[in-house]
Amino acid sequence: MKLDVNALRYLSKDDFRVLTAVEMGMRNHEIVPSELIDRIAGLKHGGTYKVLRNLLKNKLVHHEATKYDGFRLTYLGYDFLAIKTLVNRGVFASVGRQIGVGKESDIFEVATEDGTVLAMKLHRLGRTSFRAVKSKRDYLAHRRSFNWLYLSRLAALKEFAFMKALGEHGFPVPTAVDCNRHCVIMSLVQGYPLVQVKELQNPDDVFDTILGLVIRLAEHGLIHCDFNEFNIMIGDDEEVTMIDFPQMVSVSHRNAQMFFDRDIECIYKFFKKRFHLSSEKCEEQDGSEINDDENGRPSFLSVQKSDGSLDKELAASGFTRKEQVEMDKYIHENAEEESSDDDDSTSEQDSEDGDEATVKISSLKIADQDSAGAPDHTLRGRDSNQPETSSEEVVRGTQLSE
Known part of the structure; x- marks a missing residue:
């Protein structure tokens, strides 16, 4: 699913409160019942159900109404939670173009308040060929569900830890900046x-x-x-x-x-x-x-x-x-x-x-303005059919902080 951060600017505190409630419910539920979401969110006068309709409209949650009625986070909803947290921390202020697509991740340019361009890697375990993993893995044979968001968070946490440690020991790796949920922020590799x-x-x-x-x-x-x-x-x-x-x-x-x-x-x-x-x-x-x-x-x-x-x-x-x-x-x-x-x-x-x-x-x-995408958080050459984007254009991109 395409990441459109424009919608993020128009989400209210209640929207993020309900999104967080769904995330918390998914710790022990594959599909989170509406009643549980309402209890966790704690909104007054049935506001949770109105918010859920808005989140569903923006494809931030998925509604399951077959065998079990409830909601679960989509990757887009998980993206918004991670991005909102990192913006609130002051890690970056705007999101630019997508510069890479891998089997397990999407990579975007982001810019800080002072115009420094960084790379944002969103882990996407569970898509494409990995959908068949569950049926092929013996260690998943007795599990009814497999939480791809959970695994993506683990992948991001592990990558950030290794990148930081390797950099501290003098290995040629991108500089690890910050990490939240399935999102890793790192320096942009010019290459x-x-x-x-x-x-x-x-x-x-x-x-x-x-x-x-x-x-x-x-x-x-x-x-x-x-x-x-x-x-x-x-x-x-x-x-x-x-x-x-x-x-x-x-x-x-x-x-x-x-x-x-x-x-x-x-x-x-x-x-x-x-x-x-x-x-x-x-x-x-x-x-x-x-x-x-x-x-x-x-x-x-x-x-x-x-x-x-x-x-x-x-x-x-x-x-x-x-x-x-x-x-x-x-x-x-x-x-x-x-x-x-x-x-x-x-x-x-x-x-x-x-x-x-x-x-x-x-x-x-x-x-600085020449960077494009490749598998995982790499950069593509100029012959890549991608329009060039300057650092100023990234900063002028979708502003997320006030």
Whole structure:
């Protein structure tokens, strides 16, 4: 559903009070009865029912009247609750254009009162292909419902915690600004997704940098689990930025070696196909002290946690153990199932449509006003059919604060 924040300016305090009541009721109800919403909201003279009609009209709630009569939040309603909270905190004042669409998220430009442009990532677990997850997952077999809003909140909380910790330890990641519900606010990365880059001036150096990040993460006790061309940003000077962290796991995870090897394989496969790196180069590990496996690639078993234990530090990032287990099951079992299909399909599509979807680094001139969308919270190149938007235009966008 398209995010239209214009309606947010016209919602009353009672509207948000009822929205919050529905959210609270969904903690233990899939569909929240009207009577319960009325009790939680505490509006006088039956005002709750009038407000519910208005929220239903604006598609902020969904009415279920088949087997069980009641209401539930839509993603748009959840968006409004998160945005309203962040605006009240003074995190940003206006929302600009959408700059990215992923399988699990939507990304928008937002601007602060002083005109600083940030990125807002709204997690959307449960849409597209993930609708079939419930029927395929044994750990959901005995559950009558699966709360996608709850999982999206966990994904946002986890991403914010990992992004903040990685930034504090010197990793090239966006700056984590704030988080509420399923919404993460971060700095806007000035760059292009690696998948859209057709040529690099120094592909060997970029390859070594990216491979070094995988090893360095493991030395800190973490594995990205989705370290591919879609989640790596390349800047004007070919600097590398990592993005997308909800699926990260500890090196002590039972499938850690498989995830590590898969990340390594994705990098080798992409650089060999796109930038024609020689087999000899792909087998070299210049400056690396990590012992290689029989194929000349970094070996998970030889990686030592020599630079701290970020995995243990992040275990106390706000998750309960139950939440962590549930989130890990969803993210990683889903990733295992789709990884092989995604690798094949995206590589083939990328090769066929290279001229349309890629840019040359040598010609990049990224200014503040040049940013567009890509899978998850990435930016798209100028050839992306998206109109350019200046920082001033973002600030003049939909103003949400008085």
